[in-house]
Amino acid sequence: MTRALSAVSRPWGMRALLGAVLISSIGEAMVIVAVPWFVLETTGSAARTGVLLAVGAVASGLAGVLAGPLVDRWGFKRMAVTAYVFGGAAAACIPALHHLGRLDFATLIGLAAAASVLDVPGVAAVTGLVPGLAGAAGMPLERGNALLGGVHQTAQLAGVPLGGLATATLGTDAVLAMDALGCLLAALVISAGVPSSRATRPTLDDRVPETSDPPPVVCAYLDEIRVGLRLLWRERLLRALACSGAAFNALDSGLAGVLLVIYAHRELGSAAALGVMLTAFGVGVLAGTGIYAAIGHRLGRRWAYLASGAGVGLLVAGLAVASPSLPVAALLLGLLGMVAAPVGPVRTSAFQRGQRAETYGRVVSAVDTIGMAAVPLGAAATAVAVEALGVRPTLAVLAAAYLLVVTACWRSPALRAL
Structure with missing residues (x-):
């Protein structure tokens, strides 16, 4: 009887994790x-808005490498809960200090950095929980990762318009308070609903060599960071995925952050067109994620990775040569989102299978940081290309770049291990 009850309750860990991520x-x-609107309301400065967003991105990126060992020291569940609590507390301080009249811009920058500082290790901890929870729920790992991505994409699609509506009707302070409450609720759901796994410690090969005098805490921590970076460099598959992922991130940021905005402005002449295209893309990603969740475990991971990248390149080329038309652009963006959806779950599954739990946090946090660093570089390069070449030629160049990255991945011996 006990075994039967245990078997019935096993899927709830995965469901709790998905619920926490959704919230x-x-x-x-x-x-x-809400945050850019809050800065504009309180300071009236567009430049300060940009500074705040940049600080958050830099803090998140730096912490990605530096905080990676915390995931391995504390374990996935504890790190995920800590990241949510820390981010929620920082978000709650913004409206609280604002109402008390104690929120100057320097304090706002500090709170924005604090809210972002555990983002990367928090994401690594959440993905680290998936293999055990998916196995306990009796689902393939690919499905677990795809469901996690699908939940996140659904939240993005619903959250942005909800944020705009709530900002307009309730004010930015209320939205920030809701975000803080959501983070704290997510931490509570994981604490109560996700079973604790056996604590892991670094294996003998990954520990700092013992001497007669134990190393200082800071030195030992830096040694753990070096172990993660050394593992990333030594493992050919991880290195290839990190490099190709950074390349795709750079191209994605140029497409979504620069080219689509300018395409909507110059070719379609409407800000609403940008919203339609981005919505179509989001719906496509959600549909593609659902399809991959259903059949992804039957597909070859290398084939899915290469086919997704090639499909994106061909669809971007289609956008470059098609006549400017919102229905056509929306259709192409929807298809693009659908074919691009498997890339994230494939990469995550590869890291989960190829990396031991005791070093997973360090390696994945480093990989995510590399990917984040490529985003502003890709956006800046694309902006320069648009000014020099124009929108359509830049789309063609971007399509060629996608296909070039896919070709390099296809020829890479390391990626055959996928």
């Missing part, structure tokens, strides 16, 4: 609208 991701998406 927190909706709040995070709402803040995308």
